[in-house]
Amino acid sequence: MSTTDDAPTPGAPGPEARADTTPPVHEEPPAPDATAPADSSEPAGAGPDDDRHDHDRYDDDRHDDNPDDDGRSAEEPGEPAGSPPDDAPSRKSGPQARDAEDRYRAETVSSAAFNEAFNNAMSFGGNAYTLNVGTAKGAELQRIRLDATETARQHQLHRPVEQQERMAETLRDHHLVTLVGPPGSGREGTGTFLLADRCGSDRVAVLHSADADLLQALVAQASRCLKRGEGVLVGLGSRRPGQSTLKALSLLAHEHGAYVVLVVDDTRIDDDLTAPYAFRHRRPEPRQVLDAHLRSALEEHRARCTDRDRCDRARTRRYADAVLDDARMGGKLDAARTIDWITAFARNVVACLHGPEDALDVLLDTPHEDLRSLVRRFLKLSESHDAEGEPSASEAETHHQAVRISYVLGHDLPLSDVLRMGTRLSAEMLRAEYRESAPARPVFELDLDRLVAPGMGIAAEPGSYLTDNPRRARLTDPELMPAVVEVIWHGFGWLRDPLVAWLRALADDRLERIGARAAVIVGQLLRHDFDGVYRDVVKDWARSPSVRDRRYAAMALSVAMADDDPRLTAQVARQVRDWSGSPRPQLQDSAARAYGTQVGTQDVPGTLRALQDLGGRPALDPYASVAYSTAALYLAEGGAAPVGEALGRWIRADDGHLPRHAVRTLLVLGPLAAGPELPSRPTLAHQAMETPGREETLLLLWRRALIDPAHSGQAWQLLRDWLVAADDDEELALFLEKFALRIWPPKDRRALFHLRRWARQLPDARLIARLLRGLGGC
Secondary structure, rough: OOOOOOOOOOOOOOOOOOOOOOOOOOOOOOOOOOOOOOOHHHHOOOOOHHHHHHHHOOOOOOHOOOOOOOOOOOOOOOOOOOOOOOOHHHHHOOOHHHHHHHHHHOOOOHHHHHHHHHHHHEEEEOOEEEOOOOOOOOOOHHHHHHHOOHHHHHHHHOOOOOOHHHHHHHHHHHHHHEEEEEEOOOOOHHHHHHHHHHHHHEEEEEEEEEOOHHHHHHHHHHHHHHOOOOOOEEEEOOOOOOOOHHHHHHHHHHHHOOOEEEEEOOOOOOOOOOOOOOOOOOOOOOOHHHHHHHHHHHHHHHHHOOOOOOOHHHHHHHHHHHHHHHHOOHHHHHOOOHHHHHHHHHHHHHHOOOOOOOOOHHHHHHOOOOOHHHHHHEEEEEEOOOOOOEOOOOHHHHHHHHHHHHHHOOOOEEEHHHHHHHHHHHHHHHHOOOOOOOOOOOOOOOOOHHOOOOOOEEEOOOOOOOOOOOOEEOOOOOOHHHHHHHHHHHOOOOHHHHHHHHHHHHHHHOOOOHHHHHHHHHHHHOOOOOHHHHHHHHHHOOOOOHHHHHHHHHHHHHHHHOOHHHHHHHHHHHHHHHHHOOOOHHHHHHHHOOOOOOHHHHHHHHHHHHHHHHHOOOHHOOOOHHHHHHHHHHHOOHHHHHHHHHHHHHHHOOOOOOHHHHHHHHHHHOOOEEEOOOEEEEEHHHHHOOOOOHHHHHHHHHHHHHHHOOOOHHHHHHHHHHHHHHHHOHHHHHHHHHHHHHHOOOOHHHHHHHHHHHHHHHOHHHHHHHHHOOOOOO
């Protein structure tokens, strides 16, 4: 239900009815004995006055309104062409004239038929009733007059939607407007607002029929269903009216002085809205809807509450502000699938006002809906329909489902990546269905805003992400990713093979972020089928000659381990140990990379021993995996001290393998700052300043790094950065001035060369100038 700007005062009047030149039609509810009220001035069986007036009008236009009239002229076959048109006696005497009159009587609601329909009226809460004004041959139409007080409240709470002013202008000029949008987007609320704003809150009705030809019946029976100065809201479901039907209804509504709003479900991708009557309806801003309904509900509660001290106006305003400012509210509103859910949620929030202290927290922390059920419904949606409006299998439908899957699994990736992923998945799905050919243009009909529209519980509202450049896929809840993986793997069995083939293809994508996302998805699949997914994907990645593939294998195992399943954790640890003990260099490298993830951070000392064993082998000399994993352990909680000790052992090792890995670790950790409070101080220097034993290890690391042919260039550049940063940190400058002079022997030619070059490039670098003087360079 849609909403407006100001919260209504309870009992506030709604928009008044427009003045009309004709007396209003009064519809009287049925008597308790289910008999129609009789007028003593009318003969037995006569209907109300409105029915007589409708008969008079209908008599004038009977040839236009008769659904049996197929558009033929008044001259029937067999009638002399020269017969005078006004020769009534001669027309009534012929059999064809009598047939025409019988047809006319069958289509005209007689007094008896009207009374029978009136007696079958249904009461709605005492405020509205349904009147069956159809005939035995036509569709049965039910006309429900909306309660004026509730309509006025809706009018007050309505929040504007896109193009609302144009909708109002179209309704004024054409007496007809069509709102096309997804269910739950507030179309009925917007239609009610437009009609109440035009006709008054007491002159709005809803027209309903169980028959399929509702709109055609309305056109045929317009004189009985459309009342001057009144508005009618008609829901058509997924059936789209044609241009000619809309034109005819617009002319009839204008002729009778009535206003009509049609509500149509938005179910197709490649539709053309029928101008000038139809508008795409998008739901209003959810936060504005919640604000209006929450404050209105609080005002109603305050008016009823007997505890005036706890329910004063200032307290309820503070409560509403606190609720709307809560950080959790964004996620709740993003997950809201309908406007009605938001209005109901506002009432639930008000119910927490006098509840237990944690009542509101419990409400905000409660999941909006079971994620797996939401995913199942989302993935089974079809955007392809046949001529009857029913879902049908097609290449477009397969592609739409592939794009939906890619959107969820591509959370936080640019939409261009999502489309790349979706196109590849679509090709794999079509191949699995044994299609002879793939669609020539698989994305030519694609509209992501409708395939994954906000309000479906999947995509977050775009409001807070409009500044994204590039625009990204955003989910209402990141936990939807593992939910989709689980539902696909266990609920869509035929998708397993296409999904595995798709993930292997993504790993080869030129964009590494897409390959990394494939590794994350594979890791989530490992939680559900470790043996099968490892055999089909991870094993090949771990043995691949590509460094990137081996990194993906380590990442997948880390994601699987993040599930905190003890059995799965033990299985992952065993697998990494198997890699470590393999004679294959690629598997050893994959093990070293896995130790730098959550696989290794759970036991830092044990992992350092495993890395020391791997680093002592010549097979890993070409790779930096040991260094990067050691750096990751250093940054883990409680990892700095054991890593510092391990580096001291490695740099003093007799073989040439571990010292090289230690130097690489220095180069990886060297640029990192000690923390936000010391942004200019390198973390390794900070550790050496606080622990004298670490200073000796750092000295050995620098001496080895500056003379290593493979890393000396990178090491000299890193040292320059340390010396420049020390100009902003006096304590660091004092430490490095003494420390640097210990690295080089006096008048070291390489040191003098680099210091002189840096001094020319950075004439304001104070520490570099002092070191140059200390070495005797000037």
